[in-house]
Amino acid sequence: MKYSVWILLTALLASCAQPERQEFNLPDKVTFNEHVAPIIHQNCSPCHRPNGGAPFQMITYRDVAKRAKMIRDVTADRYMPPWPADPHYQSFVGERFLSxxxxALLAKWVKDGREEGDGTTPEPPEFPDGSMFGKPDLVVRFQDSILIKGNNLDKFMVIKAPFELSKDTFIRLIEFVPGNRELVHHxxxxxxxxxxxxxxxxxxxxHVVTDVDGSTMETYQLLSIAHNDGTFPTLTPSVSNYLPGVLPAIYPEGIGNYKVNRKAAFLLKNMHYGPSPTDAYDRSYFNVFYSDGPPKRPTKEWLLGTLGISEVTPTLVVPPNEVMRVETNFTVPQDVSLLTINPHMHLIGRSFKAWAVTPTGDTIPLISIPKWDFRWQYFYTFRNxxxxxxxxxIHAEGVYDNSNGNPNNPFDPPKTVVEPVNRDMKTTDEMFQFIITxxxxxxxxENIRLEPDSSLFKH
Ligand code: HEC
Structure with a gap:
């Protein structure tokens, strides 16, 4: 609860510099039913619901009224809803941030005595527990339950979920369903x-290698990834990504569906479990939906930075008590259309920014994350x-803060943090990666919208 002290401070500061109420043209009486419920249901309930990944539910009047002040504070300083990317720099599918x-409406509701209002509470959206998309053609479960040790630490693992089919097949959509929704993070x-x-x-x-993030030869060997003759099978990257409250990427028909061979496996290179005070287990699964034929346009991926196709400069070695800036640059070899991007750093990351500069000198903003939070590693899909x-x-730059003023610093006192090359990666090591689909x-x-078509959803 370190955070609560922090919000108290920012709330105090905010109350000194309160924006003019009239500026927002607020109603005389703000009520839950008329004003607050729609904001909460759209922006908070997707995670704050039973099994939604957040610690308590926010659906009914009672749920929200009893935490009203905290809700006011976490929204005032934009800690919630979690959306680390600056929405003014670039806009993405499914972005969640409050105006x-x-x-101001939420704050006025609290100030005016949190009235419920007349009439009935609007219906919250439905959140089916298993699939958002109907009956899957195939379900692939983890081979066994994963033990999450009760030591209150964040954990990263690499997990393999193999399966066999009766024939080679094409996949339209892969939906990851967490078993232990409290702990599965990304x-x-x-x-x-x-x-x-x-x-x-x-x-x-x-089926699992613990305390690593991203695969190396050693993890591949432990998981027995290679063919019998030692050669490696083909790997299609980033077919499925998960964060609480975030829908899987669904590109328009014909784009980015995948061929899957009779013998196959999902490889979860970055499985992040949140801290747990007691031993716990997870057995997550994938819902797989088939498509009729091969993709007309298969997606491709570039991995920039650590273990990728472009060098990180200077070398990512952050001495104790220092703030350090690194960058990576990549020249685009052909005209391309970007679909989705994913910045990746670990605990001591402080900010991330990426943009492209065209040969004629124009700047195309890609993403800016002014306050990095390792817990919210979204895959950001462009609207078009x-x-x-x-x-x-393409330029990407990251800033790391290895001081003890950084509350996410895993070491106290701070230790030198390095980017390991070709050996297993610990959560407490650092990475600087930018993944581009x-x-x-x-x-x-540029006219093709990437917003999923609502007819895809079963309700
Ligand atoms: C994408 C999922 C997600 C969304 C959307 C979301 N939350 Fe959260 N929320 C979480 C998780 C996970 C936690 C617990 C971890 C943490 O505190 O970071 C949390 C914690 C909180 C807390 C407790 C903070 C503390 O210091 O203990 C409050 C209050 C809160 N959320 C309010 C909201 C409100 C209000 C909204 C909507 C405006 C919202 N959340 C939207 C996932 C979400």
Whole structure:
């Protein structure tokens, strides 16, 4: 609850510089039923509901009224809803942030005595527990339950979930369903396709390697990823990503569906479990929905930075009590359309920013995260495909804060934090990565909307 002290301070500061109420044209009487419920149901309930990932539910008048002051404070300083990207720099599908007026409405509701108001509370949206998309064609579960040790530490793991099909198939959508919703925090999943005759048993090897983030040779060996003859199967990156309250990426028909071979596995390279005071277990699963045929336009991925295609400069070694800035630059070899981006750092990251500069000198903003929070590693999908012309340079820069003023610093006193090369990655090591999902550009791409079509949902 370190945070509560912090919000108290910022709330005090905020009350000194309170914006003019009239500016927002607020109603004389703010009520739950008329004004507050719609804000909460849209922006908070997707996580603050039973099994939604957040610690308590916020659906009914009672739920919200009893935490009213805390809600006022966490919205005033924009701690909630969690959306680390600056919405004024670039806008993304499903972004969740409150307008200044909505924040002022919540504050006035608390000040005026949290009235429920006349009439009935608007219906909260429905949140089906298993799938958001109807009956899956295939369910792939973790081979076994994963033990999450009760030592109050964040944990990163690499997990393999193998499966076999009767024939090669195409996949339209993969939906990750967390088993233990309290502890599963984020997940980045890849698809492994084996050559049928070169892998006798897809289920052999460990199913989990603990305390690592991102795979290396050593983890691959423990998980027995290779074919019998030692060659590696093909890996389709980032087919499934999960964060509480976030829908899986669903691109328009024909884009980015995947071929899956008869022998295959999901490889969860970055599985993050939150801290637990007692031993706990998780057995999550994937709902898989088939598509009719091969993708017309398969997606591709660039991984910039740590273990990727572009160098991090200077080398990521952050001495104790220092703040350090690193960058990576990549020249785009052909006209491309960007779909989704994912900045990745660990605990002592402080900010992240990426943009492209075209050969004619125009700047295209990609993403700015002014206050990095390792707990909220979204995959950000652009509202429309974003064209980046050939020869543009993509710049990404990250700032790390290795002082003990950084509340997420895992070491007290601070220790030198390094970016390991080719060995298993610990949560307490650092990374600087920028993952980009793209397509080779086609005329008219910039007009293609990436917002999922609501008819996809079953209700
Ligand atoms: C994407 C999921 C998500 C959304 C959306 C979300 N929350 Fe949260 N919220 C969480 C999680 C997870 C926690 C617990 C971890 C933490 O405090 O960071 C939390 C914690 C909180 C807390 C407790 C903070 C503390 O210091 O203990 C409050 C209050 C809160 N949320 C209010 C809200 C409000 C109000 C909204 C909507 C305006 C909202 N949340 C939207 C996931 C979410």
């Amino acid at each position: 200044d007026r909505q924040i 997940m980045n999943g890849h698809l492994i396709n084996y050559d049928y005759d070169r892998k006798s048993d897809v289920f052999e090897g460990n 495909m974003l064209k980046i012309p050939k020869g543009s340079v 793209y397509l080779p550009y086609q005329a008219g791409d």
